[in-house]
Amino acid sequence: MERRTLLRAVALGGTSAALGGTLWRGAAYAAPAQPGAGPYGALGSPDANGIRLPSGFTSRVIARSGRTVPGTSYTWHSAPDGGACYADGTGWIYVSNSEINPSGGASAVRFSATGAITSAYRILSGTRTNCAGGKTPWNTWLSCEEVDRGYVYETDPWGARAAVRRDAMGRFKHEAAAADPVREVIYLTEDVTDGCFYRFRPAAWGDLSSGTLEVLVAGTATSGPVTWSRVPDPTGATATRDQVPGAKRFNGGEGCYYADGMCWFTTKGDNRVWQYDAAAQTLDLAYDDSLVTSGTAPLTGVDNVTGSASGDLFVAEDGGTMEICVITPDDVIAPFLRVEGQSASEITGPAFSPDGTRLYFSSQRGTSGSSSGGITYEVRGPFRS
Template identity: 80%
Template sequence: MERRTFLRAAVIGSSATAFSGSLWLGAAHADPAQPGAGPYGALGSADANGVRLPAGFRSRVVARTGQKVAGTSYTWHPAPDGGACYADGTGWIYVSNSEVEPSGGAGAIRFSSTGAITGAYRILSSTRQNCAGGKTPWNTWLSCEEVDRGYVYETDPWGVKSAVRRDAMGRFKHEAAAADPDRKVIYLTEDVSDGCFYRFIPSTWGNLASGRLEVLKMGSGTSGPVTWAKVPDPSGASKSTRSQVSGAKRFDGGEGCYYADGVCYFTTKGDNRVWRYDAAASTLALAYDDSLVTGGSAPLTGVDNITGTASGDLFVAEDGGSMDICVITRENVVAPFLRLTGQSGSEITGPAFSPDGSRLYFSSQRGTSGSSSGGITYEVTGPFRT
């Protein structure tokens, strides 16, 4: 996936609506985040793994494509992409997609309470170009196929239950998913230049076998109220899902998706934006837009995968750019948190925090080689704020 290498000169029709709720602090009508000093300080020199980190943080490599995960018989998959963490007794599990075609699928690494690797295994096979996805409140992983008329597969992070294809969630070029337990819906992004933003309303919360797929509708601006409309044919058999509802809002390359405290944040790579959907108020606004950065160059470009912390900070990975993971703080400041060196032919994927928030996992999809066979998966530990 290639990012645009120029800043847009778009005119924004109206200012962003307020950041509200416990996740964000700030003025009643905050503008999109602007560069500033991050909460962790400046990046240091590259460590032995080629990772630049703030003082007090350290990295380790936990897996490499084509090699056995340490102490296990599982060979780590190519092109590691979207990921999530799951509590596992006193330890945890990190799940990672494989964005290759035709084999795709997903794998997992199990960790003890001390962070030691205790297992690794496959949880999904024989699917196509599994890019991102999302974690459900009932502790399954939704692995999304980023192909035309792709599917969503519900998988078991423990690798015990067989994966299930969830046809009712629609067939389109899926990217990411985020569960909203308050409204009992799953939000979905679509990775095409004229894609849509969807929500799936299961017939029964906790069971994704059936339900209603809806698409977001809004005027031409970047902020304001939204509505939702049913997609008549989620299978996209006769017409693509994004073309079935008149007035569906278009988004330029939907990517990551993350829900917390009544708000769903999602990213679009074609215009380097982070969007903020306030589910309680049914409004949409911009949390970040690189073309609206003032007083210097934008620190975050190639906007891609996104996650967050209990402290209210968002962590956004770059596809290209400076190969950074940037933090957008609860104080509305955007700054680099880490940077990979010597990997300009790759992208950062799958950021996810361990259940206690003390460890950040992510991958360089193509590593130093620039090939899907060169993927590297990392862990970063340090004084993340809570």
């Protein structure tokens, strides 16, 4: 057993005893996903775009950094990162952040019902290092600044309304956001090695101008019940993660995705996918690369995450082998695609079209390894519904 695996096993099995067995389940945790045969089969040879896909799937490039988006006069931004899709009549829109500083912001590409690109345009300007973010139920895009005391900006995917800075959502090194319409909160991740997991409770659902920022409070184990405490000063004059005693630490918060009462989020420092059960208010590990019991861990460098109608999670790698891996509802993890020849890049922004037949994502630095070399892709095929 590797040292890191041993240390985590001790943490999983020993913490409940240290806490008297009342706060945490310790060893009685939900088993993290294990490698197995994926629902889409083995990856084929690289296609013309250097993408290895299962049988029945195809890829196309929809945009390249520094070049005009095909069929438009709009120049695509550098370092494409977090993204989401929005229904637009019979077509749809894909939005994408730009993780550069200064002048990060976000852009959008609009598609017709047939998937043809009809326009592309800027939806956010003058911001810094816009990494990930999240879609709201009222069809806005929350673009998050991954800088010290960064902000969340609420943007319009159609580009008709000016973006609005949402100060009440806190100032910290923001990464991703996910909306929970049942409990009427927005979950937020923080990309620092001793970061926290937050939720923002708006004073009125659908209006992010005011509300309460809370931080998850728990023990040091990886599984068990949790509570939430108000962050006294969301302005970050004192780091938000240091204001509440007992706030649980997470090593490099990344992607965040909510569906059916569960919020999944990733931490890159320890290659974990976490599962927060919002109804039960419990935390579990959905995946941990050091707890893979046989073979080689298929997912490392965990980053952005999204889900499909079937309940499958799709987790992108920052580095690793440049894969998007799928975690099925029965806890099997397998590669879904691999990008070849781009080892100095990372996969970002996975998001499904509204009908679930197309998956969008970017290689942030493409083949060049530079933020000016980003490539945004579409994968089309028989995704499970």
